[in-house]
Amino acid sequence: MTPETVPPCLGCGTCCFSKLATFVRVDGLDHARLGSRGDELTVFNGNRCHMTMFEGHCAALVIDVTTGRFVCSVYEDRPAVCRDLERGSPECRAERHEKGERPLVELRRLGGPG
Numbered sequence: 001m002t003p004e005t006v007p008p009c010l011g012c013g014t015c016c017f018s019k020l021a022t023f024v025r026v027d028g029l030d031h032a033r034l035g036s037r038g039d040e041l042t043v044f045n046g047n048r049c050h051m052t053m054f055e056g057h058c059a060a061l062v063i064d065v066t067t068g069r070f071v072c073s074v075y076e077d078r079p080a081v082c083r084d085l086e087r088g089s090p091e092c093r094a095e096r097h098e099k100g101e102r103p104l105v106e107l108r109r110l111g112g113p114g
Contacts, residue, residue, distance in 0.1 A: 008087075013070025015085055015095045016061040017102040024051035024058055030079040037074060051079065056102065063103075065112030070103060 009015075018024075026049040031038045041059050043052050052059040060078070062071045072078055085091055107113065 010069045010071060012096070013057070013061060013063070013103045014100055015082070015092065016058040016070065016072070017056055017099055017106070018053065018058075019056060021053055022048070022050045023053060024079055025081055026050055026079050033077045033079075034074060035077065037077075041074065055106070057106065063106060063110060063112070065107065065110045068107055068113045 021043075022045060026034075026042050031042060031049055034041060037060075041052055042049050057063075058072075060072055060074045062073050063069075064071065072082070085095075
């Protein structure tokens with residue numbers, strides 16, 4: 001699979017899904033970049049910070065049931081780990097391989113196309 005054959009991130013959202021409560025690590029710079037939304041979208045476990053998970057996906061993910069799009073509400077300010085995941089990279093392909101059905105299942109659950 002080449003980057004050209006991987007769907008656009010707005011049509012995918014797979015990397016935002018996880019069954020883990022501590023999926024996306026947030027460091028101090030990430031938290032500062034999130035600004036006023038930092039407290040709303042992150043959770044501390046001791047001295048470690050992670051993005052809050054909501055119903056199996058990052059709380060920053062907005063699922064548009066009408067269009068079937070997956071949009072990060074903090075895309076410009078997203079954590080470094082999210083910035084480092086390149087569309088079509090081996091890591092992206094692994095995410096799609098391991099959990100590619102999760103966004104579609106959630107979209108169906110919410111009554112959207114899929």
